[in-house]
Amino acid sequence: MTILNLVFIVFLGILFFIAYFHISNYILDTYGNKTLKRYNFENSIRVIVFITPAFIVLFIFILYPVFETIRLSFYDKFGREFVGLYNYKWAINDPEFRRSILNNLVWLLVVPTLSTFFGLVIANLADRIWWGSIAKSIIFMPMAISFVGAGVIWKFIYEYRGPENTQIGLLNAIIVSLGYEPQAWLTIPMWNNFFLMAIMIWIQTGLALVIFSAALRSIPKEMLEAARIDGASELKIFFSIIIPYLEQTILVIWTLITIIVLRIFDIIFAMTNGEWQTGVLANLMYDWMFRGGGDSGRGSVLAIVIMIGVIPILAWNLYKHRQEQKI
């Protein structure tokens, strides 16, 4: 497809939706009141005009797939023959699946906790320093770039050359200058997971930081002033006032990052492709969508496992969100 064609279909695609709404509403506005005497009738046609596109998309891309995925998880690899719980039994006994669950759990334990912690500490530091907003911008920046881009950035840091060569990876250069042997960081089982997690922490700390920055302003200034006058150290204020005050926010951010981490795919796909025991659920699922021509049964089971992990956390988060809105 040439670039010109591409530009053309992009315009056409966007125009199609604008035209749909404009033309159908124009017809209703022009002829509606004359031919459809009752306002209510015209109104209900307009409701249909307004919600139909979104509802069709919602149905095809979310509602139907949920039921279809659940159905497929009980069928064979082509989705034709009912196999009962076979795919689930396979998953429980599959060492790759267990490894992925374990890795996912470690990710869930480490990344949200550390990102939230760093975010809180940095927000608190930056709040009191005149160049704090510049610092916040810099730490927030990784939020804007893609996981794959971040993967390239960090792969460059972890780059490994044999001991006889000059190291061009920053981490190995530091290690060598301290007198140790260079390491191929991403291939050391178990530890490599932490090197991948560092990337995610580097990205997600920014998210925690901006939300905490906003929340910090809600702490009454008088309370902090009073504590300072009473001679409390900044550390004491941090632990005794700020953390208890932001407890809800901390939980919200922690769950937010947890949900992002549960679905983590890109970083691992780009950096190790799940090799050297770094696989997680989303990668395993992608793998089974295409491995050996694709196995929709096993892939569906993995998708369901991810959803079961996400639902309670996101539901809790939404519940909190709605509660806050009511207040």
Add this chain to the structure above:
Amino acid sequence: MKKFSISSLLSQLLLLFFVIIWIIPTFGLFISSLRDKDLLAISGWWTSLTTTEVNEIYRMSGMESQIEEDGYFKIKGKLFEDNSEKKIESFGITSKKINEFNIGDVAIFKDESEVLLDEDGNYEWRSKTEFKKKKGKRLFTTSLSPPAFTFENYREVLFKEGIGRAFINTMAVALPSTLIPLIICSFFAYSLTWMKFYGRDTLLAIIIASLVVPLQMSLIPILTIYNDFGALFGVAAKSYPGVWMAHTGFGLASTTFLLRNFLKSLPNEMMEAAKVDGASHYDIFLRIIIPLSIPAFASIFILQFLWCWNDLLVGLVFLDQVPSEIILTAKLKELLGSRGENWEILTTGAFVSMTVPLFIFFALQRYFIRGLVAGSVKG
């Protein structure tokens, strides 16, 4: 007072420490993308401002270029191209002693042949006996390369490696994938907020329930639908409109949710007054809702645009990995596999892929943060 300033200094240092840790990875990538590729391959980017000592191995010409002169067999030539700024400092003839000789020394091989080398890489080999091998002898050189920065990497990546095309493809994916949901969701959110109809609350509950469905749940069934659709109509199953609709589907629930939260906060009286004046819902939508919603639209636009721009999974599953369709993230991932050692290509490619997000980030940070804080419900 003194105690306060010490603690303030400590916090400043701690924050500085965090800032340095956070910026170094990106900074290193940026510097590397501007470095000469030969230097990039052999020295760390933190040495890019100093002169680098480069050790290289060259091979002289073999027997074909041999000439007889003054009773000697001679081979003359140059080790590297004329336009190089390299200056050779020292050289060697065995891998054990690569710095054995200085420029001007005559190096003598085991077979008693001799070689002379000048700092520009011109060599002259001579021997009493004829040279009988096709491959010439090896020379080990140590030269000093001054710092070298170049845009050559960008030219190469954009035009030769296909990153330029991938950039356009990504734009062609991200723009409609952002605008289409914005268009249809704004009407959807409007009707959910300001129109009365049977089943409205049920529909709203479905939207909120959809928020918790991770995108992985949809991949297999949608891919099957696309394949069936492609087979039925004899068209390519994976295509741009397919990706747009997939992104629209995955962003629909959160976009609608955010827009509805915003629309709900608008005063009811305004709509009622307009209705009394005879305005239709479409009039209200065009003349009241859209102007009032610009900031909300901006936040949602940025959020969804960055999401689509940075996405890998959807582009991987719903587009063919061919030059006319591959998106930046997928291309980068492909290069990580195929050109894993060519850091000039990887660093430059990554930086090109980051230009748009970084521009949005620095130009529209306020809206970005607002959208992110509000839109963190995306499932």
